[in-house]
Amino acid sequence: MPNPDRFPSLRGKAAALILPALLSAFVPALAPAQPVGLPDLGDSAAQELSPRLEQRLGDAIMVEARRDPTYVDDAELTQYLTGIAQQLSAKAPADTPEIRIFPVRDSSINAFAMPGGYIGVHTGLVVATQNESELAGVMAHEIGHVVQRHIARGMVQQKQDTLIMVAALLAALVAARGNSQAPEAALAFGQAAAINSQLGFSRGAEREADRTGFQMLEGAGYNVNGMASFFGRLMQTSGLNESTSQAFTRTHPLSIERMSDMQNRARSVAIHDKANSQDYYFVRAKMRMLQAASGQEALDAIRYFESRAAETEGIERAAAYYGAAIGWMRQRNFAKAEEAYQAATSGARSHFMLARLAVDLALARNDANQAVTLARDAYARWPEQRALALAVAESLQRAGRHAEVVDFLKEQTLKWGDEPRFYQMAATSYSRLGRAVEERRNMAEFYAMTGALPAAVEQLQQARSASKDFYEQSQIDAKVRELQRREREERDLLKRFGG
Ligand SMILES: [Zn+2]
Structure with a gap:
């Protein structure tokens, strides 16, 4: 949230x-x-x-x-x-x-x-x-x-x-x-x-x-x-x-x-009357809630959604209840959030954003194992949704199942490639497992992917000191050299640009 x-x-x-x-x-x-x-x-x-x-x-x-x-x-x-x-x-x-x-x-x-x-x-x-x-x-x-x-x-x-x-x-x-x-x-x-x-x-x-x-x-x-x-x-x-x-x-x-x-x-062209995707309604609702800048604005947005829910039907009504549910989550009124979620899913309506919300509700109830089950089921159903991969990792982490987290994230980084948060989450779980070298290497990957190269190098240097394995050390050295080269290149480029 x-x-x-x-x-x-x-x-x-x-x-x-x-x-x-x-x-x-x-x-x-x-x-x-x-x-x-x-x-x-x-x-x-x-x-x-x-x-x-x-x-x-x-x-x-x-x-x-x-x-x-x-x-x-x-x-x-x-x-x-x-x-x-x-x-x-x-x-x-x-x-x-x-x-x-x-x-x-x-x-x-x-x-x-x-x-x-x-x-x-x-x-x-x-x-x-x-x-x-x-x-x-x-x-x-x-x-x-x-x-x-x-x-x-x-x-x-x-x-x-x-x-x-x-x-x-x-x-x-x-x-x-x-x-x-x-x-x-x-x-x-x-x-x-x-x-x-x-x-x-x-x-x-x-x-x-x-x-x-x-x-x-x-x-x-x-x-x-x-x-x-x-x-x-x-x-x-x-x-x-x-x-x-x-x-x-x-x-x-x-x-x-x-x-x-x-x-x-x-x-001058033929008009396609393209229907809105279902995603559009849920995304618009989430953004309306997200931009509420104060508790009062959040409540106003919830009121807006509740009145929309009363005057619309179908997907618009479901999205309005969804908006109200994430609003109540934000207000930490989980009973109301649950109620709105139930209304959003009435008539067996399903959508991956509703599934993600169900995971968050389970986490809010501190039922992390239930959240894991919900997240895994949802991800199996919507495997193209990165948010659900994150939901699986987050709920495993909340359940303290860190060995499973790192295994799961290894697969996900292969599947998605460019998601820095997978590496950040892996670092957290490696830290809980007491595996300092992997923790640092994953943080380094996170920093490198978000462009923070000096921070990445620093993490790798710490990983190298913690490592006892010659082969691993030379891998890390190679990575450090690569990042330092990238860093030099970028700095030169920006300097020439900046004058
Ligand atoms: Zn323009």
Whole structure:
């Protein structure tokens, strides 16, 4: 369950501002289309970011973003959004960076592309959509910025007064890369919040992202009116034209012209009336609950769900009860949560997010062994859901069955590959089993995967001192050398970039 009352609302918006700010600083003029190697501050006018540098920069920013209180580490939400992104980008050009979506706990309506194919989606955006095609429409627009490489091409509105702040941000990032414990590490991401909030992409970039996004939306079989209907509502709510009152319209200026382009495009193709997935309803409910910033807001959200449950039926009603259930869980009213869960599953309704909730309810009752059974059954039924793999590991861990945890996680790391939390959880269980070398090596893997290379090296060095096995020691040495090489490369890259 998310921690309820402990996050500043400003930070999530920061990332939205990093990107355009970086671009305007390092690619001051509209750049030519060919990559021309590494730019530096002194001679950047005719250059654009190389894909490799853009990727490294994105990775570096994400190391900080993951520590931000508004970053949402939730396998259900991430996998859902990533699934939509994959459908949309299925036919994107081969040189498009891998699109990686992360949810941001923020009730304002926004989504933003960062260097390296990372896209943040505010919970408030998902909550404000009326159907899945609208959500896909906004995501398609963001992916359009990535596909068109607007970041590297520097297609942003010009604002001179950001230069100094961006230089400071980069200096902080470079410092942070050198030492993961440095206070600058935490500073770097938040610092961007101070960057002029009026920055956004250029009008030309917005048009390109609309056009590319539209093609992806159509190709993936979504209702192409989704884009225009959502943007249209945004424009109305933020006061017709070019308003600055909404986060999204601030960084992606809307205009009457853009709107009519979207509508014209939609008229030129056949409209698919794509039904919402069941996941959409549950994800939207979870995000609404997640973004409640106080106990009072949580109660308000619960009231909202209860009234929705009373006036809807079918999947909408089930999702409303689901929202109420996770709200009561958060309020630690487990009896009410159980009641809402029962209502959500009435009529033998099943969904993997309801199954995950049943595991959490069992854990709340301190019935960890029951939670293990529920989680294993659910994972057997929905083996494509990473959240259920995590549920199995978590409940085994709560049951104190650490030997089973490490066996299970060994299989899962082979299956999923890129889930840092599996390594973090394995480290915890190895620690309980008194196996210090494996504990450190798994923590090292966790840090390496989240980009915190110095911390990873430190863990490996501790593992090496704890190891008595010559073969194991040389394995660790090889890994340390590899990480140190990566660290040097990244630091050099960022230093050349930061000047
Ligand atoms: Zn845009």
